[in-house]
Amino acid sequence: MAKFLVTGGAGFIGSNIVKALLASGDTVRALDNLSTGRRQNIETFLNKIDFQQGDLTSLNDCRRAADGIDYILHHGAIPSVPRSVDDPLKTNAANITGTLNILTAAREAKVKRLIYAASSSAYGDSPAMPKVETMETRPKSPYAIQKLAGELYCQNFSQLFGLETVILRYFNVFGPRQDPGSVYSAVIPLFIKAMLADKQPTIFGDGLTSRDFTYVDNNVQANILACAAPKSAVGEVINIACGYEISLNQLAEKINASLGKNIRAQYAEERPGDVKHSLASISKAEKLLGYKPLIAFDAGLARTIEFYRNNA
Numbered sequence: 196m197a198k199f200l201v202t203g204g205a206g207f208i209g210s211n212i213v214k215a216l217l218a219s220g221d222t223v224r225a226l227d228n229l230s231t232g233r234r235q236n237i238e239t240f241l242n243k244i245d246f247q248q249g250d251l252t253s254l255n256d257c258r259r260a261a262d263g264i265d266y267i268l269h270h271g272a273i274p275s276v277p278r279s280v281d282d283p284l285k286t287n288a289a290n291i292t293g294t295l296n297i298l299t300a301a302r303e304a305k306v307k308r309l310i311y312a313a314s315s316s317a318y319g320d321s322p323a324m325p326k327v328e329t330m331e332t333r334p335k336s337p338y339a340i341q342k343l344a345g346e347l348y349c350q351n352f353s354q355l356f357g358l359e360t361v362i363l364r365y366f367n368v369f370g371p372r373q374d375p376g377s378v379y380s381a382v383i384p385l386f387i388k389a390m391l392a393d394k395q396p397t398i399f400g401d402g403l404t405s406r407d408f409t410y411v412d413n414n415v416q417a418n419i420l421a422c423a424a425p426k427s428a429v430g431e432v433i434n435i436a437c438g439y440e441i442s443l444n445q446l447a448e449k450i451n452a453s454l455g456k457n458i459r460a461q462y463a464e465e466r467p468g469d470v471k472h473s474l475a476s477i478s479k480a481e482k483l484l485g486y487k488p489l490i491a492f493d494a495g496l497a498r499t500i501e502f503y504r505n506n507a
């Protein structure tokens with residue numbers, strides 16, 4: 196069985212990946228500094244993994260984590276556009292220096308392949324839809340710039356040093372264990388948390404802002420496929436999403452319908468750095484990885500609501 200390192204393994208997506216790998220019988224190590232992630236996310240399987248509390252900004256911590264590893268699934272980062280607007284320096288260190296460190300450690304440890312969790316924010320506000328990987332990037336926030344820089348470093352390490360990397364550009368991911376407790380939290384956990392408590396969710400802008408919301412199991416699947424994909428996937432940027440868009444107004448309606456409630460959203464000013472619309476073409480993922488979304492939006496939303504209902 197292969198040995199996996201999941202960076203950011205105590206975070207939302209990382210912990211879902213760790214859980215899936217363990218279920219397949221793989222050996223898993225996780226590196227996390229527990230900044231935006233939580234020990235609670237991995238509590239139930241902590242005794243089955245090698246958890247290293249360490250920092251991506253430390254090359255030594257990265258070296259220790261990469262030692263003896265076959266595949267690195269690099270998810271450690273400080274996510275969130277508004278957080279990066281508030282603190283460009285700290286997010287730059289985790290997101291760019293951290294990525295450079297883990298690539299360096301991966302190269303030294305002769306890791307077979309590194310999968311990078313990239314972000315659709317790299318596309319920015321270009322009006323063309325759906326987003327195809329060949330389109331020009333137009334990052335609008337420090338976070339988008341940082342995640343894009345990580346992509347370039349991955350490609351560069353593949354070209355210069357022969358380290359195999361595959362870049363998965365995620366569109367808004369949602370599902371169990373996504374943190375609902377911060378002002379920087381993503382929209383779906385924030386809406387569900389508010390509406391379960393009979394509070395109005397806040398929509399920034401007119402509610403027509405739309406996203407290609409992707410249930411996390413689809414991202415987990417994409418990582419597993421990317422590790423096994425033929426060499427044609429190496430150094431490639433590949434969108435991972437569902438291929439249809441949902442507006443924030445529709446999202447609030449769907450949560451209301453699922454909860455049997457009729458809570459009206461409150462509207463606030465659009466936030467700087469946010470893009471208006473986002474919709475992915477997933478043809479390249481189908482072609483290079485054999486990826487197809489396993490769980491559609493409505494089914495994913497139902498599972499997510501159930502999770503937050505049981506873990507208030």
Ligand SMILES: NC(=O)c1ccc[n+]([C@@H]2O[C@H](COP(=O)([O-])OP(=O)(O)OC[C@H]3O[C@@H](n4cnc5c(N)ncnc54)[C@H](O)[C@@H]3O)[C@@H](O)[C@H]2O)c1
Pocket residue numbers: 202203204205206207208209226227228229230231232233249250251252269270271272273274289293312313314315342364365366367368369374381
């Ligand atoms: N959630 C999304 O919609 C989405 C979309 C596109 C890309 N991504 C990317 O996916 C990855 C995971 O995102 P997430 O939503 O699970 O976020 P998350 O905050 O839940 O997970 C990130 C994890 O990285 C850890 N981390 C942060 N800085 C670190 C450091 N310096 N050293 C070690 N660990 C550190 C955090 O503690 C956390 O556990 C990130 O790279 C993010 O940029 C997420």
